[in-house]
Amino acid sequence: MISTLLSRTSGADGDRAPRLLYGADYNPEQWSRSVWEEDVRLMREAGVNVVSVGIFSWARLQPAENTWDFGWLDEVLDLLHAGGIGADLATATASPPPWLTTAHPEILPVTADGTVLWPGARQHWRPTSPVFRAHALRLVRELATRYAGHPALVAWHVNNELGCHNVYDFSDDAARAFQNWLRVRYTTLDALNSAWGTAFWSQRYTDWEQILPPRQAASHPNPTQQLDFKRFSSDALKEHLRAERDILREITPDVPVTTNFMVMGNTKGMNYPDWAQEIDFVSNDHYVHPGPQARDELSFSANLTSGISGGRPWFLMEHSTSAVNWQPVNVAKRPGDLARDSLLHVAHGADAVCYFQWRQSAAGAEKYHSAMVPHAGADSDLFRAVAALGATLKALAPVAGSEREAARVGILYDWESWWASEQDSHPSSLLDYRQEALDWYSALLALGVRADLVTTRADLHRHQVLVAPVLHMVPADLAKTLTRYTEQGGHLITTYFSGVVDEHDHVWLGGYPGALRELLGIRIEEFGPLLDGDTVELDDATTGSLWTDRITVAPGTDVLARYRTGVHAGRAAVTRKATGTGSAAYVSTRLGVAGLTSLLPRLLAPAGVESELPTEVRGLIETTVRSGPGGRFLFLVNRTDTAVPVRGLDGEVLLGTTEGDGGALVLGPRAVAVLRQPAG
Structure with missing residues (x-):
């Protein structure tokens, strides 16, 4: 729990009262010793009370296989402690040093087409490499042993942004690990062949060693093989996380352990709701992506991070004070954006607000990425805004430790539906799972209706309305859960391409939407995806794109809107069926933010949900x-x-x-x- 970290963090005067944490990634190894004391002085001026240290310092800590250099880090931690600043100490395993990749090039990851990813950037390691694992864990043990009793140590930071660049590795190491993972999952080859549908295209396996990752092939690889490889790849990184964590817990059982997720944009390779069970508190990195929904996406991601954390407080490990360096055009933030962006994360449950990074680098790939202390130095508008936010967070100390209060509306976000719905050889390659969910969220924001992003691990009954956009993968147990939810008074809203497949990516037969067909009271025989740019009009004055369905409505199901144009003109476009004391609604086309804003009041009405704000x-x-x-x-x-x-x-x-x-x-x-x- 992040409360443990809060209790370990004290001011320079030793005060341990509840507080929000404030800080950054701190990379003193990039600077001369003469800068370090100035750093601590400016940190105190800005209200900084925690920093992440050592993230990319492996080559400095271990300059050769049997040579260690901890003296500089000893001094940094001593300076931080003297200044009342806690250290979230990284295990430094994110970027292997040149000596290691030179001696062991077999740790380098391999792409689907067989290309080796060479050193020169970061994360050039295979999650399943036993050689890399041995060297990484040796470093972790050395760090944990040396700093177990250091008073500056408040938390451990495992690796960094696990999987950001190396989530999918197709090497021989990965192939062996994938085979072992499949043995555990399926036990027998008959079970695997059944799950993968290998009767199609003569793919039946007779030996485990015949099975490979879905490398570059002549046509579309087996869909369930692709899906299982996604599951395996997330699990492989999770196993690395657990391996480092177990050493840290063995040596420093009272120090909480975390790793920084990347709940933002299209980062989907890591199943974060699953990973959250493995750490003591959830941490996240987030960067604003330009576009008309930029701040809605920030709110969405922060909200989803809270959902992954189960509503408990979490740690914003990285975001930017101003411009980043990796977008096509890197625009500086406007006055007020720095504070609003940070406080919006706090509003959604962050008890720590940290940036990449403390001092803007003078060299390297991220030298044009903003920081708390910019190239212009402390005599700058940016640093003054940083210090002002530090004072604001100090004033908000009473918020520390509080949890998210459940909203009446929940938006269900399911990682495996995200994976499965966007695979190849589908009715439309234009489908965007996250964008559809974000559009519903933006529409609720436009109506002033508070909503929570939740996962399938959550108690869905806490929400009177549950929006489940593109819930493509619905195992039988989830179908039963959703049926119970509506029978007991919940109001489900789902969309096109939902309920179509089970956990093996096999289609539920008998007509779409498969596992949800009876619950929704509709039947669809064939999908009607639209070409890019094509639209249809509905009789409620909204416009649909991307998708249509030829819906047959069962008795007892109400039609809320019909298609006015297109091949399905006159047929149902939006339906609702009463079930028990609740209901289940279906939206068969992509309406976008404007269309959903128009439709939602009718969908929310049965639950009596409306905005809590003045009109x-x-x-x-x-x-x-x-x-x-x-x-x-x-x-x-x-x-x-x-x-x-x-x-x-x-x-x-x-x-x-x-x-x-x-x-x-x-x-x-x-x-x-x-x-x-x-x-x-």
Whole structure:
């Protein structure tokens, strides 16, 4: 739990009162010794109380196989402790040193077409390499033994962004490990052949050693082989995480262990809800991606991180103070964005706000990536904004340790449906699982309706409405869970290409949407994907794209909207069926944010769900709620570039300004306010 880390972190005066953590990746090895004391002084000025250290320092810590150099790190940790700054100490295994890859090129990963990924960047290692594992674990043991009692150590940081560049390795090591993984999963070759449908294209296996990763082939590889390789690849990285973690827990059982996820954009190779069970608290890295939904995506990712963490507080390990360096055009953040972006993560459960990195690099691939101390130095608007945020986080100390309060609406996000729905040889290659989920989220934000991103591991009954976009993979147990959910009063909303396959990527026969056909009260014989750019109009004035379905409606199922144009003109486009005391609705086309914003009030009505905000600010303000012993904390985030007054909300103002006696709470452009209300 991150509360353990909070309790281990104290100020320079030894105060251990609850606090939000603030800091960055700190890479002192990039700088001369003369800079280090200045770093600590500026960290204290900015309100920094935790930094991640040693992330890419393997070559410095171990300059040769049997040579170690810890003196510089000893001094850094001593300086940090003297300044009241805790160290989230990395295991430094993310980037193997040149001596290791020179001596053992067999640790280098291999792509599907057989290309070796050579050193020169980072993460040039195979997750299944026994040689790499041995060297990495030796380093972890040396670090843990040396710093087990160091007072600066508050947490362990395993590797760094596991799988960012090496999630899929097709080497011979990976092939052997994949075969062993499949033996455990299926036990017998008959079971594997059945699960993979190997009767198709003469693929039946008679020996485990015949099975390979889905390397570059003449045509589409077996779909279930592809899906299992995705599962295996996530598990292989998870096993590396566990191997490092187990050594750390053996030597330092009281120090919490984490690793930084990357819940953002199209990073999908790692099954983070599964990984979350392996660490003491969830950490995440997030960077804003330009586009019309940029800040909605930030909120979506932070919300999903909270869902992965089970609503418990988590650690924002990396984000940017301003521009990044890896987009086609790297635009600096506007005034106010630094604080709003950071506080939006806090609103969704982050108890730690950290950046990449502390001091902007003078050399290397990320020298143009912004940092807390920019190239311009401390005498800069950026550093002044950094220090101002530090003061704000100090004022929000009562929020620390509080958990996300469940919203009435949940959006179900399922990693395996994401994987399976976007594989090749499908009805449409244009389908984008994450974008569809983000569109529903943006529409709810536009209506001012609070929603939680949740996974299939969550208690779905906490939400009166459950939106499950493109829930493509539905095993029998999940179908039963969703049926129970609706029978007991929940209101399910799902979409096109949902319920189609089971856990082996086999189609549920008898008509679509397969496992959900009876629950939804509809039957579809054939999919109707649309060509890129084609649209259809519905009779409720919305416009659909990407997909249509020729729906046959069963008795007792209501039609909420019909197609007005297209080959299915006059037929159902949106349906709802009452089940028990709940209902199940189906949306058969991609409506986009505008169309969903128009449709959602009708879909939410049976549950009586609407915005908690005053009518005049719905869509302008995003709200989240965290609750704990210190109270109920209502976060209000201005989604616009103009000031927004908010009236009718009670509570102690922890952050924000009011206008006149008893006047409105005024949120400036891109501003955040926090109200503390009585608990319960």
